[in-house]
Amino acid sequence: MxxxxxxxxxxxxxxxxxxxxxxxxxxxxxxxxxxxxFIYELVEPLYSKIGRPSIDPIMxxxxxxxxxxxxxxxxxRTIEETxxxxxxxxxxxxxxxxxxxxxxxxxKNYTRKFSQLIEVVHPITGVLETKSVxxxxxxxxxxxxxxxxxxxxxxxxxxxxxxxxxxxKRKSExxxxxxxxxxxxxxxxxxxxxxxDETGIKQAKDVESEGKRIKQSTVDPESGxxxxxxYER
Numbered sequence: 001m002x003x004x005x006x007x008x009x010x011x012x013x014x015x016x017x018x019x020x021x022x023x024x025x026x027x028x029x030x031x032x033x034x035x036x037x038f039i040y041e042l043v044e045p046l047y048s049k050i051g052r053p054s055i056d057p058i059m060x061x062x063x064x065x066x067x068x069x070x071x072x073x074x075x076x077r078t079i080e081e082t083x084x085x086x087x088x089x090x091x092x093x094x095x096x097x098x099x100x101x102x103x104x105x106x107x108k109n110y111t112r113k114f115s116q117l118i119e120v121v122h123p124i125t126g127v128l129e130t131k132s133v134x135x136x137x138x139x140x141x142x143x144x145x146x147x148x149x150x151x152x153x154x155x156x157x158x159x160x161x162x163x164x165x166x167x168x169k170r171k172s173e174x175x176x177x178x179x180x181x182x183x184x185x186x187x188x189x190x191x192x193x194x195x196x197d198e199t200g201i202k203q204a205k206d207v208e209s210e211g212k213r214i215k216q217s218t219v220d221p222e223s224g225x226x227x228x229x230x231y232e233r
Contacts, residue, residue, distance in 0.1 A: 017096060020086050026069070027091040033148060036061065038140050042120065042133055046113045055101050060109055061137060062092040063101070076103040165223035175216045 021028055036058055043057045066088055067078040082088040082100045094100060114133040121128055123143035131139075145151050196203045217223050 015096065017086060017090050021090050025087055027066075027087050030065070031091060033150070034141055034144055036137075036141070039137060042118065042136055042140075043113060045118070046116060046133070055105055055109070056093065057109070057113075059092045059094070059101065060106050060114075063106060066091065075106050079103045079106075162226055165217070165220050167217045167220035167223050169217070169225070171218045172215045173218055174213050176213055 039058050039061055047054055063075070063078055063082065066082065067073065067075060070078075070081075072078045072081065079100055079102065082092065082094075086096070089096065089098075089100075117130050117132055118136060119128060119130050120136045120139075123140050124146070142151070193203050195201070215225060
């Protein structure tokens with residue numbers, strides 16, 4: 001016989017959020033593998049000892065993780081999705097009844113706190129560096145992933161895609177630049193010098209980098225002109 005389910009939008013229920021998150025869920029795997037409590041130590045100097053309680057900084061960073069992991073590319077969209085997604089709520093540490101932070105809260109913390117430069121010891125090299133809070137958090141997470149063998153150094157070949165610059169091609173100027181040496185040039189020169197010493201051949205003279213003039217955009221200096229077939233420059 002047919003079963004008709006009626007709307008239960010106003011029905012009260014008592015649930016344990018933990019039981020609704022599958023064991024193989026991506027966020028559960030991340031939560032088990034990466035310890036983010038180091039964030040408290042990094043950002044503590046940026047918070048006042050008095051005043052109103054802040055939003056948990058780890059919650060704000062986890063919202064950013066969700067934003068990138070699931071390709072929302074919008075904090076406003078991420079917040080809206082978190083409101084109705086139990087896995088997201090569980091991951092950032094919010095219960096069903098608790099309010100999700102407003103997207104502007106993340107924006108304010110991004111500009112006022114997390115973009116500030118701090119002195120921090122690099123977790124891998126042990127060198128004292130000055131970098132933004134975001135960069136320091138990234139280094140720590142990368143370090144944990146490396147030590148747990150989640151990352152393996154390898155050469156990756158990929159196709160590159162040109163992206164149209166947000167610049168006016170009519171606004172440019174002629175500038176003089178020096179051509180950069182190839183990354184392997186020093187090693188190649190050293191190898192040639194060693195061979196010359198072993199064989200008694202006279203070493204080649206050092207060649208200075210040559211300069212050239214190019215058209216550089218005054219709107220976006222990092223952009224450049226591109227030709228492809230018969231397409232417009």
